[in-house]
Amino acid sequence: MRTRNSTAARASSGALHAVDADTDSTNREPFDDVSEHGTPNHVNHANGFRGMNGASLEGHESETHNEPLSPDDPFAPLPFNPYKGNRGLTRAWHAMKNSLAGFRVAIREESAFRQELTLAAILIPCGVLVPVDPVSRVLLLGSVLLVLIVELLNSSVEAAIDRISLERHELSRRAKDLGSAAVMVALGMCLMTWGLIVGPLVVHWVKAWL
Structure with a gap:
């Protein structure tokens, strides 16, 4: 008799839970959050989500964030360089x-740099002695020095490629051609600067001498 009563009580309790569930489902909006904060099935989009088997992926994400940065990552720390430890006057x-050594190597090994250094x-x-205003003088001297600077950079690129x-x-041919093109642009700029500033003076001197 007690068993029948307990079975009937469980059946009535299940019916009441079913009615309450139907009532909640009819009163709930389509996009209401059906779970409460703190429950095991709560979905937290900021910290992770649960899979089909209910296992949380929060631990996986924390492990991902704690992984060391790869060498290709721009935020990865640079390797220790013992040659960067000097400070101040040292x-x-x-x-x-090192700069003087670079000049010696360029003069000894690079024929193009020797030719441009002679020029x-x-x-x-001539740029120091020509009678022009200070701004024009700076342009004349700067255009010549620019050719030397670009030639040194081109030589350093070629040396790095040959080292590899x-x-x-x-790609090696392209890199060397681009460096050579940069030298040509610097030479063209130097020729244009001297032609525009010193050219009229030379024409005036020739006319006065004739």
């Missing part, structure tokens, strides 16, 4: 020695 002294040895005294590989490659 750094300036070593930088000056600069002729044009720089001496085999013929399309």
Whole structure:
């Protein structure tokens, strides 16, 4: 008798829960959050979500955020360089020695730099002695120095490419051609500057001499 009563009570309780569920479903809006904060089935879009089997992915995301940065990541720390430890006057002294060594290598190994250095040895005294205003003088001297700067950069690019590989490659050829084009642009700028500033003076001197 007790078993029948308990079975009837469970059946009536299940019917009441079913009626309450139907009432809640009819009163709930389509986009209402059906779960409450703090319940195991609550979906938290900021911290993670649960899969089909109910396992939380929050731990996986935290492990992902704690993974070390790859070497290709721009925010990854640079490797330790023992040659960057100098500071102050020591750094300036070593930088000056490295710069002089670079000039010696360029003069000894780069024929193009030697030719442009010879041209600069002729044009720089002319730029100092020519009777022009200070701004024009700076443009004359700066255009000559710009050619030397671009030639040094082009030589450094070529040396880096040869250090990587001496085999013929399309990208290596392209990099060297781009450096050569930069030197040509610098030479054209130097020629244009001297032609526009010194050209009229030369024409005036020739007319006066004739």
